[in-house]
Amino acid sequence: MLIDYKNVNIYQQGEKPVLSGVNFSVDEGEFIYIIGRVGSGKSSLLKSLYFELDIDEGDEATVIGHDIRRLKRKHIPALRRQMGVIFQDFQLLSDRNVYKNLHFVLKATGWKNKKDIDKRIAEVLTDVDMADKALKFPHELSGGEQQRIAIARAILNNPKIIIADEPTGNLDPETAESIIMLLKQISQTGTAIIMSTHNMLLLDKYPGVVYLCKDGGIEDVTKSYNELMLKE
Numbered sequence: 001m002l003i004d005y006k007n008v009n010i011y012q013q014g015e016k017p018v019l020s021g022v023n024f025s026v027d028e029g030e031f032i033y034i035i036g037r038v039g040s041g042k043s044s045l046l047k048s049l050y051f052e053l054d055i056d057e058g059d060e061a062t063v064i065g066h067d068i069r070r071l072k073r074k075h076i077p078a079l080r081r082q083m084g085v086i087f088q089d090f091q092l093l094s095d096r097n098v099y100k101n102l103h104f105v106l107k108a109t110g111w112k113n114k115k116d117i118d119k120r121i122a123e124v125l126t127d128v129d130m131a132d133k134a135l136k137f138p139h140e141l142s143g144g145e146q147q148r149i150a151i152a153r154a155i156l157n158n159p160k161i162i163i164a165d166e167p168t169g170n171l172d173p174e175t176a177e178s179i180i181m182l183l184k185q186i187s188q189t190g191t192a193i194i195m196s197t198h199n200m201l202l203l204d205k206y207p208g209v210v211y212l213c214k215d216g217g218i219e220d221v222t223k224s225y226n227e228l229m230l231k232e
């Protein structure tokens, strides 16, 4: 199991948790949607998974084989390296081209050999169907293309988990679908995908495990989400 939260509380600021009693588990290759209204805690859950928010450890809090209760701060960067993160607004570095955006990440994560670096960049760009865009600057790319580059960046180090916070939020429906298809393909190689979304159409078309954030908690609604949504 890649992630196992049992009875965990997640905090933004202050005494009261944003989400409490969280039970959440992720296996290799799973495709997980996090749904829920604005402000219901989707981003907070995702941020906790890459250690940007405080949690109390509850009965169990394991991320990629590490018990968070015993995790030292100095081990966080190594653990983060096994995760790829994708955002709604892409967050590419605007002052450099695609190649240099990817190069920057590889250098920062310890890659030294130029041949290996160039080979890996070519591989991930091919994976996301952007092999001809290496020399483009982010502003020369469409939103969908920028998100593909962000996905290429996320998979550079073969992560076990990709965390995507509304990855299709800024995209038109057709482009959104192509991004989900790409993430689905990646999940088939064993990488777990955890994505928040407001786009219920995607859930129908590309089924996965569905968690609903609601009333300060989170619930696995994979079987019943259609019914729940209709009632809201």
Ligand SMILES: Nc1ncnc2c1ncn2[C@@H]1O[C@H](COP(=O)(O)OP(=O)(O)OP(=O)(O)O)[C@@H](O)[C@H]1O
Binding pocket: 012, 013, 018, 036, 037, 038, 039, 040, 041, 042, 043, 044, 045, 213
């Ligand atoms: N940086 C912050 N500091 C304090 N409180 C925050 C912060 N970010 C979010 N919150 C609060 O935490 C709660 C959950 O927010 P969160 O961003 O996790 O919701 P969300 O479901 O991702 O919303 P959205 O659909 O708008 O992205 C909200 O009440 C929000 O006001």
